[in-house]
Amino acid sequence: MAVNTLLIELGVEELPPGAIDTLSDALAAGIHRGLSDAEVPHGEVLAYATPRRLAVQVAALSDSQPDHEVEKRGPALAAAFKDGQPTKAAEGFARSCGVGVDQLIHLETDKGTWLGYRERQRGEATTTLLPGILQKAISALPVPKNMRWGASRVEFSRPVHWLVMLYGSDVVEAEALGLKTGRTTYGHRFHAPEAIDLTQADGYLAVMEQAWVLADRNQRRERIREQVLSEAEVQEAIAVIDESLLVEVSGLVEWPVALAGSFDERFLEVPAECLVSSMKANQKYFHLIDEEGRLKPLFITIANIDSIDPQRVIEGNEKVIRPRLADAAFFYDTDCKRPLDSRISELAGVVFQKQLGTLADKAHRSAAVAAFIAGRIEGNVAHARRAAELAKCDLVTEMVQEFPELQGIMGRYYAEQDGESPEVAQALEEQYLPRFASDAIPHSRTGLALALADRLDTLTGIFGIGARPTGTKDPFALRRAAIGVLNILIKGELNLDLRELLELAAAQHQELPYAENLVDEVLNYALDRIRAWAQDEGITAEAYLAVRARPVTRPLDFARRLRAVQAFSGREEAAALVAANKRVSNILAKQENDVGLQVDPYLLKEAVEQALHEAVSGHREQVMPLFAEGRYAEALDILATLREPVDAFFDKVMVMSDDPAIRANRLALLASLRALFLEVADIAQLQQ
Structure with missing residues (x-):
């Protein structure tokens, strides 16, 4: 069988930048899936994309299915x-x-x-299979919003204008989206607008680059990064490259050219975050800072043209950004004319959730919980209550309504200006931490209390009205809220009882239609989220199940047990002790009545059972203080030395003796052994 390169290119009008990566990957995946389903041997499948094209290149594609x-x-x-x-x-x-x-x-x-x-x-020819594969791949594209154009009944994200499908040097005849395949493509809209006839599927990237198009999106992003860093160096500044902005800008250009511009220094009187948000959201500019991290009155824009007069392009961008920054300055000046706490009354007019009331109601509930938590973690109760009262006030400011991503940040600025306590001001920004699993947690005690209280209120409230998340739908981001609570308690080393916190949060709600078993439901939902955290920490599912089997309601305590069990499972003695615990568990489960833990030394007839009893008793004295202090790893290290007396006991002793008294005593001995391990986890689960 002969092999050759396949090239598919779909030419379109400018695609939404946020959809380009998704559509590009989906088209490549669809072609790959079609070829694999048809069992056609092939090499690497590469996805290329620009605002005006989606392309797929398949290397070493066989000319037919195998016989x-x-x-x-x-x-x-x-x-x-x-x-x-x-x-x-x-x-x-x-x-x-x-x-x-x-x-x-x-x-x-x-x-x-x-x-x-x-x-x-005989295998079917690949060129015979490709039309169907292409049609199916295009039909399966996750187009965010279809449109029609002209008199055509065809629908796609944007109007399509050309379709290339080459196998080697030959056109593969097919039809899709109302277009017939050919070898004609187009380069840059301005630099190379003429039609280009591709002679080979190989060398696609080089041909497009000659036509002022960087079709490889990763190459284009890195070109932008290099240009931005280089231009910043010329300006004696440091460029801040936001990866999401880099991806978005890359989706707007085919031939990137970085240009540096400036704005009036008077705008630097406005908080830097406001200016940066305006530059990023409205103009897609990269901002520059000095060595101390202070914003400089400079920006870098990415043009889609290599202009013969770049200064005119720069001046045009400077002219456009000026009113944007003026708007930001106006919003800031307007907001500063009123103290933040004057907006508390406005929260009563903003609905948090129809059944759970307004943001004012949420603030009132959160204040009680935050104050309680602050008292438990040696924080300032008054600060926590005040921070909760002000927490959502910046949501009704001009600046945050224009730039929602500045919520919390502007709250901190306005609180500082009003002379609020520095810790209260800091907490207003920290309430949204962590934003994602690996994000930082609040630094201040007041921030920790507020961040917990806010999430606990949301969890109990939304669960309480029956709007539980499903595997595919979580409109209130409850999973993120639960993970945030866990991260704060674990990373912040706050050994608080989550059940107690949930009971307090639930009690703040006036009426909840699903109040019955609410705390247990939310608690279990949260503790189930620890599994993902444990996986990220390199802890096995078996270790998680071993700890989850115990009634542990303090996430920090849960995490300490997890780490201890994971370390224990790697010990040489672990396998034997896990098997012994499993055996003991099975024996005890078969008993009709509960087995006590009281052992009568006078009924221990065999030397090995006497030795086990002495070992268990001695170890109990050693490990109980460690359990009380949460030093589970040290305790399990001590318990690991029980392997020899446990093995000897099972080798030489018949547990189910004919004598009822001896049998009951031996069962109590095994129960007391198992009880020691259960102080940490049900290590019998490790055998799974």
């Missing part, structure tokens, strides 16, 4: 012949295979011998 052997099974041998002559069943089967009866074979199976036929079937 394969087809086996057909006919009637049973007993029914195929009678008196040595073929029956109608045999003749009919032979005709269906296009051969004579004498060319059929015998197939031996575990159910007997059958008449059969084998033939080698």
Whole structure:
């Protein structure tokens, strides 16, 4: 079989930058899936994309499916012949295979011998399969919003204008989205607008680059990064490259050219975050800072043209950004004319959730919980209550309504200006931490209390009205809220009882239609989220299940147990002790009555059971203080030394003695052994 390169390119009008990566990956995945399903051998599948094109290149694509052997099974041998002559069943089967009866074979199976036929079937040509594969791949694209154009009934994200499909140097004839395939593509809209006839599927990137198009999106992003860093160096500044902005800008250009501009220094009187948000959100500019991290009155824009007069392009961008920054300055000045706490009354007019009331209601509930938490973590109760009262006030400011991503940040600025306590001001920004699993947690005690209180209120409230998250829908981001609570408690080393906190948060709500079992439900939902955290920490699912089997309601305590069990599972003695715990668990589970922990030394007849009793008793004295202090790893290290007396006991002692008193005593000994390990986790689960 011969191999060659396949190139598919779909030419479109400018795609939404946020959809380019998704559509590009989906098209490549669809082509890859189609070729794999058809069993056509091929090499690497590469996805390319610009605002005006989606392309896929497949290396070393075979020109056909491989030949394969087809086996057909006919009637049973007993029914195929009678008196040595073929029956109608045999003749009919032979005709269906296009051969004579004498060319059929015998197939031996575990159910007997059958008449059969084998033939080698030639693989279908790849060029015959490609039209269907292309059509299916395009039909499956996750287009965010379809549109029609002209008189056509075809629908796509943007109007499509050309379709290329080359196998080597040959055009593969097909039709999709109302277009017939060809070899004609187009370069940069301004630098190379003429039609380009591709002669080969290979060398696509080089041909497009000659036409002022960087079709490889990763190459284009890195070109932008290099240019921004280089231009910043010329300006004696440091460029701040936001990766999400880099991706978005890359989706707006085919031939990036970085240009530096400036703005009036008077705008630097406005908080830097406001200016940066305006530059990023409105103009897609990269901002520059000095060595101390202070914003400089400079920006870098990415043009989609290599202008013969770049200064005019720069001046145009400077002219555009000026009113944007003026708007930001106006919003800031307007907001500063009122103290932040004057907006508390406005929160009563903003609905948090129809059944849970307004933001004012949420603030009132959160204040009680935050104050309680602050008291428990040696924070300032008054600060926590004040921070909760002000927490959502910046949501009704001009600046945050224009730039929602500045919530919390502006709260801090306005609180500082009003002369609020520095810790209260800091907490207003920290309330949204952590924003994602690996994000930092609040630094201040007031911030910790407020961040917890806000999330606990949301969790109990939304669960309480029955709006529980599902595997596919979580409109209130409850999963993120639960993970945030866990991260704060664990990373912040706050050994608080989550059940107690949830009970307090739930009690702040006036009426919840699903209040019954609410705390247990939210608690279990949160503790189930620890599994993902544990996985990120390199802790096995078995270790998680071992700890989860115990009634642990303090996430920090849960995490300490997890780390201890994970470390224990790697010890040489672990396997034997896990098996012993499993065995003990099974024995105790079969007893009709509960087995006590009280052992009568006088009923211990065998030396090995006496030795085990002494070991268990001695170890209990050592580990109980460690359990009380949460030093589980040290405790399990001590308990690991029980392996020898446990092994000796099971080797030489019959637990289920005929003597009821001795049997009960031995069961109590095993129960006391298991109880020691259960102080940490059900390590019997590790055997799974």
